Amino acid sequence: MHALLRRTGFSLFALFASCGVGAQAQAAAGDTRLGAIGMEGELPARDAVAALYAELDFQQATQSYLWALPLVSYAQWQAEFRDKLGAKSGDLMVLDSYEDKLGVITANATTPYILGFVDLNETGPLVIEMPAGPTAGGIGDFWQRAIIDMGQTGPDQGKGGKYLVLPPGQQPPDDAGQYYLAKSETMNVLVGFRVLDPDPAKGKALVERFRMYPYAQRAEPAKTRLLSPGGKAWSGTQPRGMAYWQRLHGIIQKEPVNERDRFYMAMLASLGIEKDKPFNPNERQRKALEQGVEVGELIAKANTFAKRFPDAQYWPDRQWDKVLNIADPSQRLTYYDQLWERSAWFYEAVTNTKGMVSKTPGLGQTYLGAYTDNSGNWLDGGKNYRLRVGANPPAKQFWSMTVYDIDSRCLIDNPQRKADLSSRQDLKKNPDGSVDLYFGPKAPEGLESNWVQTLPGKHWFSYFRLYAPTLAYFDKSWKLDDITPVQ
Known part of the structure; x- marks a missing residue:
């Protein structure tokens, strides 16, 4: 790597000014969105190259932030359930009260939520027994793509039924005809539903009939654990700063890379985030990541609101x-x-x-x-x-x-x-x-x-x-x- 590419600690503004108009070694100056870029004929001046790479790193970080929002969201939510509320893979969290729901992004304040994260790396194929009754829900992968609906808009149409969630690449078992099949493209999934019956007693009874267990344990399935936050504070909002990238790096280690995401993985690799490698960004990468998450969220707000x-x-x-x-x-x-x-x-x-x-x-x-x-x-x-x-x-x-x-x-x-x-x-x-x-x-x-x-x-x-x-x-x-x- 050329020595000038290892320079860090400068602001883009100062660097652009130093290599812009008035630099005697330059034959011309290119006026760009970034300011005046020193030119040597048709090429950027040698002392402008580092600034251009810094801009590339920043742009990669900004775009990667926006791309990763659904994945980081679920990974954060899963981690908060695990680390702050004591939930394990396959447990169900019942969010009923106002305080329970304060951690859910744009929660419905009217009906209870019943949610659980499952790591199929641990369970293998997963059986879900959905009870009959007025519910709305489904199973989603960690890119927040719906795998299958459950309840009134699902194949059981509110009448209840058994679902079988298959990990990526897993072939259906011989008895697959007994289930509604849900083929996931990620190893981690969210299973959740809302109870639409306004009677709390009926809703509680319905939730208690829900079962979720590994297919391998179908002969003697354990009872599904139902948990509640119990007044503990938690937050499913995507973290800010370097914590965003740490959460992204962590979940990438557990998930296969979808074909459509390989170019984004290339951008992340140049920023120090790779599958099967530790996350230890250097100063150049850290600066781009910190700036990218800040501007990326501002763009997300504009894009959303x-x-x-x-x-x-x-x-x-x-x-x-x-x-x-x-x-x-x-x-x-x-x-x-x-x-x-x-x-x-x-x-x-x-x-x-x-x-x-x-x-x-x-x-x-x-x-x-x-x-x-x-x-x-x-x-x-x-x-x-x-x-x-x-x-x-x-x-x-x-x-x-x-x-x-x-x-x-x-x-x-x-x-x-x-x-x-x-x-x-x-x-x-x-x-x-x-x-x-x-x-x-x-x-x-x-x-x-x-x-x-x-x-x-x-x-x-x-x-x-x-x-x-x-x-x-x-x-x-x-x-x-x-x-x-x-x-």
Whole structure:
């Protein structure tokens, strides 16, 4: 390696200035996005080469950050369950209370979550016994691609059944016909579902009938352990700084490399992150990684909270976006995979199933996101807002409006200990059947039941969910108002 490529500790600005206009050895200066680059004829000046490589490293780190968001998200979540909550591979975590869900990115505050991570390196093929009942869930790989839905939008259609999860490359056993097959492309998987029955006792009984165990132990399966956070704090939000890359390096060691990811693996290798090798970045690599994770997250925020996907805006005269713009849970279109739609969704949310992108009236869920008020201004926790939900919302089951913290993308952690308003609550209605929802630091007098407390000095965003959306949602004959500032 040339000596100039080993120089570190300089800022890009200072280096570009030192090799730009006024450097006597240069024949010309190339004016670029990076500033003036010293040139020697058609070539960059020798003392400009290091800056160009530094820019390349930075760009690789930034793109790798955005690419890895879904993988790091699940790896972080899995590690928090293991290290802070004591969950082992194959255990189920029941997240029911407000505090339980504070670590879940854009959690639904209305229904309980039942979730477990399984390392197929440890278990081999995995059997899941899904009980009958009103549930929505599925099995996903660690790139957050849905492998198979379970429950009402799965092949069991809410009637229950046995599923068999196969690790990458594993052939189905002779008795595979007894199961719904789920072939994973990663060794680690998430198994999860939500109970949709509003009766807590029925929901609890359903969860207790769930079974998950290695196929090799099917003759005498052990009972599945059900755990709860028990008040312990945890966070599934992707870490920042070098911790992001450490988490990525760790999960890469456990997973096969998909063919579509080999060029990204090449970029990571130049930054010191490789499969089957320790992570010990040098000063040059560390600097690029630290800068890349910082700028990468800023780009992720723009890509998420100010979407530029052509069909993201649901109504042309409203600020509401479709938050899930991945056309199919495989993330694959005819000629490319949806990298930027994937990055947006898995920065602000977790999991993806076919039920979450259902276009069949009466099945699945839909998600609309509001990041701004009716004038396009970010939602400010120090201001007061109103949202009018028109009469007859198009939801066969129920609707909910949930407030999230921008920084964590999790439920707002407010003194009120409440983040959502829904049709399952006793909300005050207007004479025409519409409902006014309020958001701000203080409740409007007499409307406390219709209010979520926001935090001054912090911004927020919201999801409006429809469970079992009806035709009026899909044909857009029903329209949701924008969030509007009020005094």
